[in-house]
Amino acid sequence: MTTVEAPETHAFEADVAKLLHLMVHSVYSDKDIFLRELISNAADACEKLRYESIGNPALLADDPKLGITLIADAEARRLIVEDNGIGMTAAEMADALGTIARSGTKAFVDRIAAGNDEGTQLIGQFGVGFYSAFMVADKVDVISRKAGTAEAAVWSSDGKGTYSVSPVDLAEAPARGTRVVLHLMENAKSYTEPFNLERLVKVRSGHVPVPISIKDKPEGELKDIADGAALWTKPKADISQDDYDDFYRTAAGQFDKPALTIHYRAEGRHDYAVLAFVPESRPFDLFDADRHGRMKLYVKRVFITDEAELLPRYLRFVRGLVDSSDIPLNVSREMIQESPILSAIKKGVANRILSELEKLSTSDSAAYEKIWETFDAVLKEGLYEDFERREQLLGLARFKTTASAGKWRSLKDYVSDLKPNQTAIYYIVGSDLERLDTSPQLEGFRARGIEVLLLPDQVDSFWVTAGIDYQGKPFKSVTQGTADLKLIPLPDGKTQPSAELDAKVASFVAFTKSVLGHAVSDVRASERLTESAVCIVASESGMDRQLEKLLASAGRDISASKPVLEINPGHELIRKLAELGDTDIAFREDAAHLLLDEALVADGDRPRDPKAFSARLGRVLGRGIATSG
Ligand code: ADP
Ligand code: MG
Numbered sequence: 001m002t003t004v005e006a007p008e009t010h011a012f013e014a015d016v017a018k019l020l021h022l023m024v025h026s027v028y029s030d031k032d033i034f035l036r037e038l039i040s041n042a043a044d045a046c047e048k049l050r051y052e053s054i055g056n057p058a059l060l061a062d063d064p065k066l067g068i069t070l071i072a073d074a075e076a077r078r079l080i081v082e083d084n085g086i087g088m089t090a091a092e093m094a095d096a097l098g099t100i101a102r103s104g105t106k107a108f109v110d111r112i113a114a115g116n117d118e119g120t121q122l123i124g125q126f127g128v129g130f131y132s133a134f135m136v137a138d139k140v141d142v143i144s145r146k147a148g149t150a151e152a153a154v155w156s157s158d159g160k161g162t163y164s165v166s167p168v169d170l171a172e173a174p175a176r177g178t179r180v181v182l183h184l185m186e187n188a189k190s191y192t193e194p195f196n197l198e199r200l201v202k203v204r205s206g207h208v209p210v211p212i213s214i215k216d217k218p219e220g221e222l223k224d225i226a227d228g229a230a231l232w233t234k235p236k237a238d239i240s241q242d243d244y245d246d247f248y249r250t251a252a253g254q255f256d257k258p259a260l261t262i263h264y265r266a267e268g269r270h271d272y273a274v275l276a277f278v279p280e281s282r283p284f285d286l287f288d289a290d291r292h293g294r295m296k297l298y299v300k301r302v303f304i305t306d307e308a309e310l311l312p313r314y315l316r317f318v319r320g321l322v323d324s325s326d327i328p329l330n331v332s333r334e335m336i337q338e339s340p341i342l343s344a345i346k347k348g349v350a351n352r353i354l355s356e357l358e359k360l361s362t363s364d365s366a367a368y369e370k371i372w373e374t375f376d377a378v379l380k381e382g383l384y385e386d387f388e389r390r391e392q393l394l395g396l397a398r399f400k401t402t403a404s405a406g407k408w409r410s411l412k413d414y415v416s417d418l419k420p421n422q423t424a425i426y427y428i429v430g431s432d433l434e435r436l437d438t439s440p441q442l443e444g445f446r447a448r449g450i451e452v453l454l455l456p457d458q459v460d461s462f463w464v465t466a467g468i469d470y471q472g473k474p475f476k477s478v479t480q481g482t483a484d485l486k487l488i489p490l491p492d493g494k495t496q497p498s499a500e501l502d503a504k505v506a507s508f509v510a511f512t513k514s515v516l517g518h519a520v521s522d523v524r525a526s527e528r529l530t531e532s533a534v535c536i537v538a539s540e541s542g543m544d545r546q547l548e549k550l551l552a553s554a555g556r557d558i559s560a561s562k563p564v565l566e567i568n569p570g571h572e573l574i575r576k577l578a579e580l581g582d583t584d585i586a587f588r589e590d591a592a593h594l595l596l597d598e599a600l601v602a603d604g605d606r607p608r609d610p611k612a613f614s615a616r617l618g619r620v621l622g623r624g625i626a627t628s629g
Helices: 014-024 033-055 090-096 105-113 118-123 129-135 186-192 194-205 241-252 333-338 340-363 365-379 381-385 387-396 411-416 433-437 440-447 503-519 545-553 572-579 585-602 610-628
Strands: 008-011 068-073 078-083 137-145 152-157 162-168 177-184 212-215 223-226 258-266 272-279 294-299 302-305 319-324 398-401 425-429 452-455 473-477 522-525 534-537 564-567
Touching: 014 105, 014 129, 033 068, 033 078, 033 129, 033 177, 033 194, 033 302, 068 186, 068 194, 078 186, 090 152, 090 162, 129 137, 177 186, 186 194, 194 212, 194 223, 194 241, 241 258, 241 272, 241 319, 258 340, 258 365, 272 340, 272 365, 294 333, 302 333, 319 340, 333 340, 340 365, 340 387, 365 381, 365 387, 365 398, 381 387, 387 411, 398 411, 411 425, 425 440, 433 452, 440 534, 503 522, 503 564, 503 572, 503 585, 534 585, 564 585, 585 610
Parallel strands: 068 212, 294 319, 425 452, 425 473, 522 564
Antiparallel strands: 008 162, 068 078, 078 177, 137 152, 137 177, 152 162, 212 223, 258 272, 272 319, 294 302, 398 452, 534 564
């Protein structure tokens, strides 16, 4: 008999304490979810042991059938969730059940704790894991014996700040694996009703790849309630969309539904099954730097790893699994991940996912556009990361444009509506769709009916500058370089502004340039303005201003290039300023500076020198009052 030492008490890590507090105090209305979480942990433990036992069959010893058992105990108001999986040592328990290791959890806790309304919605996207047990139990004991060891320990907590870990007698522990004992709260006693438990398992955990059975009382008979058959190995005809949805929710720990389900078996050079889901909603950690892919790798139904990065990064929102039949199992996890078979599989799966998206875009464009809208910012990363599939991704891309009235347009749509002599695909990047749509730089394009893509995502600054073209048409920023709009006719009835600048305007442009000096790289008459007096653009050789701002805000040391100030020769204000000729130098100097600041403000920037700006504005307004008086 092992000697039983006094329990060691530990405090929960700060984030665990916060998470527990939030969970118990109710952001989570759906208490049932605790069962799914505990079953999912038990199944993970069985899958880990299944894998370990390939190299070390002795671990399974005389109990080779892995499974999960629920034991209801109405009399003691307890529910037990037990598995004969890998188990945990005392140290592993203290580590796994006292801290939060999962990526994104801290960010999640902070956002929930911030207490805004997105809370409930967010929590719905987050598998809360083991700690959800405290939504229904005021005390939880976890008794575990690690496979292949002759020691057992118990972890125990009331979820109020501390937990204890102490060794236990082997006779009180499962022969192998983990027993989670929930001392249920008064208002949670329905979780001792076998009928209720059975129903919950069917709805929430029916497709866990490990069999589940139940005892209606501690000394009762075992009854099987889920067979643990791997859904992906069944013929498609035998699987309903409901089965897929359940599987998705169980496997992904999500609450939404798949927007697209892809299930197939590849046969031929390599033999493997794929079950993949595009979720309906965006996971909250999609843009976390350490968010990795969520496709699981199985080999001959044995779970190998969920860190194999089976898909390109820009498909990291896809959930599901690949199960290979021809990778050898008796090699290390690392060797499996480096197998040439696996690289062939990766390629095949990514291709298939894109082609399924293509298919959906023609068969049900509304459903496709929803997916695009949810994941566009991620998918567009592929445009510069995945050279090989760039064409395909360009085909999948959808955009809001100046002509789309809020709808999505494809590049194919865009190109089929090109204006005569239009040789480029025009775009404008920024951070806010509405502001983009009202940018002064668009005026000349609008007047000619030229469509401009409105690109509001950060990623847009990158792919558009990657030297990409679509059907031979380069992408061109409307805020960079000269606009070259002369060749594209204006609609009937509108006249092209004369190319020859009236001498007075030309000299005002030259004057402005000399006044602004080093603040700009050029001042010129604009072809792109029809209504506003001025706008800012980047020089032909410079970096797009939006990208420049983005890099600067990311702390990158870039030598910002000087902008070009464009002046609308047809604008009344400009014409009046030009009429002043050589008179009134001080006033025209103020005007030149104010025009640049005005253009900067319209571009979302600040005036260069607030003090000088106010002084000039004051002088000019003062003069306005004087002359109107
Ligand atoms: P997750 O399952 O996402 O890792 P959980 O909070 O559900 O997060 O579980 C935390 C960790 O506790 C698991 O990663 C695992 O290491 C350990 N654990 C929980 N339940 C079991 C179990 N039944 N058997 C073995 N380990 C477990
Ligand atoms: Mg878990």
